[in-house]
Structures are given as structure tokens and as C-alpha cells.
Amino acid sequence: MLWVIFLLVAWGAAVVSCTQLCLAAVAAAQAADPGPAADGKVLSxxxxxxxxxxxxxxxxxxxxxxxxxxxxxxxxxxxxxxxxxxxxxxxxxxxxxxxxxxxxxxxxxxxxxxxxxxxxxxxxxxxxxAGLAVPASARTNVAVAVRQVRAAGALVLVTAAAALLLVPPAGGRGAVAAWFALPLLLTASCLLIARVEAYPYSRWASPAGQRLLGRFGTPPRRAAAQRSGGGAxxxxxxxxxxxxxxxxxxxxxxxxxxxxxxxxxxx
Incomplete structure (x- = not known):
């Protein structure tokens, strides 16, 4: 039953890293909360x-x-x-x-x-x-948390391989592999969700800033930007x-x- 120790290590790494990523994403969202006039701002x-x-x-x-x-x-x-x-x-x-x-x-x-x-x-x-750009600390925290989840996923694979070596072929390797599949699924799912939900907060622009960028290329916005400065x-x-x-x-x-x-x- 030594393989159970490897399973506990895999679960611990997966749960801790995914929790940290969720907390970092929530903190980034709160840090990038735009002010009431953000959407009406004209970017230079x-x-x-x-x-x-x-x-x-x-x-x-x-x-x-x-x-x-x-x-x-x-x-x-x-x-x-x-x-x-x-x-x-x-x-x-x-x-x-x-x-x-x-x-x-x-x-x-x-x-x-x-x-x-x-x-x-x-x-x-x-x-x-103004809530249009993501603070540097928030970008860093999300990026670090994503790397930790990736490392946890790699650790799950390593510990799974080590555990399978401890189990004889007739000892139910399929069941052991299934137990390790769960923390691997957790880390993979967390990375996928981070790609969809937390990824905008790792860019320079917050969601409100990205909305303004999406409208920046229109002629009225360009004219206003040129009047407000910025070298155009x-x-x-x-x-x-x-x-x-x-x-x-x-x-x-x-x-x-x-x-x-x-x-x-x-x-």
C-alpha cells in the first residue's frame, strides 16, 4: 500500500495549486474592477x-x-x-x-x-x-499560480508512474491508475477554466479595458484619441x-x- 503515499502527495499538490489559482483569479478580478466612468472614457x-x-x-x-x-x-x-x-x-x-x-x-x-x-x-x-489595466501584482500572481498548477499536473504523472511500479501486474494497476486520474483531471480542468476565465486578467488590459480597445479602432474614437494626445x-x-x-x-x-x-x- 505504499502507492497510497504517492496518491496523497498527488492529491495534495493538485488541491493546493488549484486553490491558489482560484484565489489569484478572484483577486485579479477584484483589482481590475472598473470605475463608473470607465466605459465612457476615450483612450489616448x-x-x-x-x-x-x-x-x-x-x-x-x-x-x-x-x-x-x-x-x-x-x-x-x-x-x-x-x-x-x-x-x-x-x-x-x-x-x-x-x-x-x-x-x-x-x-x-x-x-x-x-x-x-x-x-x-x-x-x-x-x-x-480607472480599472482599465490589471495591476502588475495581479498579473504576476495569476501567472505564478498557473505555473504551479502545471507543475502539480506533472507531479501527478510522476507519482502515478512511481505508484504503478510498486503495484504488481496482478495487483490491480487499473484501479490505481484510476485513482491518480482524478487529481490529474482536477489540474487539467483548472487550467482549462483558467484559460477561459482567468486568462484576460493576465493581459495588460482588464475586461473593461479590452472593451474600450475593441471600440478604439472606430473613426470617432481615433479622432478623439488624436485630440487627446498620444502622437497620432x-x-x-x-x-x-x-x-x-x-x-x-x-x-x-x-x-x-x-x-x-x-x-x-x-x-
Missing amino acids: LYEAAFLSGGPRRVGDLTLVTMYRERRLLLAHTGWVTVVDPDGRDDLERSLINAIGPEGQSPVRPARAALATAAPVRDLADRLVA GDGADGELLTAFALRGPAALPDPALRAALKAHWGH
């Missing part, structure tokens, strides 16, 4: 970029905006060069400072520095306070920046520009 382009792709998307949008306005150069090798050192808003000024006094830097360290700059933190804080221009250029804020580098028609944003450090 920077806000839409943050809700779609986080601080990195905001940094990329700042780079692409200044590049499109010929105020900096982006090489396909992954280097950025400042042409106009006078930023038009706090994000642009922070990016110029991150590039450094020489006016040239690899894209990735400059973007990483901008992601932790005060203007990006303030943007995130405003969106979290008029016409085709504004359309491109809007698409980039929502979809990232995949929205860029220029392969050299996509390469500049994806190039490795120092290349």
Missing part, C-alpha cells in the same frame, strides 16, 4: 498602446511616432539616432534621455529604460486606477499609428522598420 493613443502591449508597446509607439516625423532615425541594425532633441511630451523627452547625451543608442536598452521611466509608470497607474497624426499616418498601437510591429508595412524594433543589442 499611448493608453491604447499600453493596454494592448504594455510598457514595451508604449516605447515602440514613441519610437515609431518620432521616426515617422523624421525626428529620429531607426536603422535596421537596431540603432536609434536622435535628429530633433526637443521632445514634444514627457514620453518623448524620456526616450531622448534614455538614448543618452551622444544621441545614439541600441533600440532595446533605450526602450527598456523608457519602460521604467516615470511617464510610463504614471500612465500605468492612471489606467490601473491625421490621415494615413494616424491610421498606421493607431494600427501599430493595437497590433504592434506586425502592423508596420516597412520590413526595415520592423527589423529595427526586433534587432538584437549591439547589432
Whole structure:
């Protein structure tokens, strides 16, 4: 009956990890509870970029905006060069400072520095306070809990294999396998539910933020976003920046520009 010890270990890991995931998902839902005016808010382009792709998307949008306005150069090798050192808003000024006094830097360290700059933190804080963005702690807790459930599922398989080795072929291995199938089913079901229910809370945007993003591409919203700031221009250029804020580098028609944003450090 030594296999019962392995069964208890499997059940314990499954129950504890699934309980932690449920608690993390509930906490994330409560943390992302929107205010009464959240659904009526008009997102700026920077806000839409943050809700779609986080601080990195905001940094990329700042780079692409200044590049499109010929105020900096982006090489396909992954280097950025400042042409106009006078930023038009706090994000642009922070990016110029991150590039450094020489006016040239690899894209990735400059973007990483901008992601932790005060203007990006303030943007995130405003969106979290409005219930449109998920707090960093909630995203982390859900992600950690999901990894724990996956690890528990793997542990169930290992303990099941070890238990089956302890049971002789004539000793009812089928019954033992059935007992281990239950905690395995529990972890698999919990992961499936998390994929459907908790997954939105692991993104940057809360459900309310995602609803606003879904309406952001309509012309009235784009016009309001351009009036409220965020680097969007008029016409085709504004359309491109809007698409980039929502979809990232995949929205860029220029392969050299996509390469500049994806190039490795120092290349």
C-alpha cells in the first residue's frame, strides 16, 4: 500500500495549486474592477498602446511616432539616432534621455529604460486606477499560480508512474491508475477554466479595458484619441499609428522598420 503515499502527495499538490489559482483569479478580478466612468472614457493613443502591449508597446509607439516625423532615425541594425532633441511630451523627452547625451543608442536598452521611466509608470497607474489595466501584482500572481498548477499536473504523472511500479501486474494497476486520474483531471480542468476565465486578467488590459480597445479602432474614437494626445497624426499616418498601437510591429508595412524594433543589442 505504499502507492497510497504517492496518491496523497498527488492529491495534495493538485488541491493546493488549484486553490491558489482560484484565489489569484478572484483577486485579479477584484483589482481590475472598473470605475463608473470607465466605459465612457476615450483612450489616448499611448493608453491604447499600453493596454494592448504594455510598457514595451508604449516605447515602440514613441519610437515609431518620432521616426515617422523624421525626428529620429531607426536603422535596421537596431540603432536609434536622435535628429530633433526637443521632445514634444514627457514620453518623448524620456526616450531622448534614455538614448543618452551622444544621441545614439541600441533600440532595446533605450526602450527598456523608457519602460521604467516615470511617464510610463504614471500612465500605468492612471489606467490601473480607472480599472482599465490589471495591476502588475495581479498579473504576476495569476501567472505564478498557473505555473504551479502545471507543475502539480506533472507531479501527478510522476507519482502515478512511481505508484504503478510498486503495484504488481496482478495487483490491480487499473484501479490505481484510476485513482491518480482524478487529481490529474482536477489540474487539467483548472487550467482549462483558467484559460477561459482567468486568462484576460493576465493581459495588460482588464475586461473593461479590452472593451474600450475593441471600440478604439472606430473613426470617432481615433479622432478623439488624436485630440487627446498620444502622437497620432491625421490621415494615413494616424491610421498606421493607431494600427501599430493595437497590433504592434506586425502592423508596420516597412520590413526595415520592423527589423529595427526586433534587432538584437549591439547589432
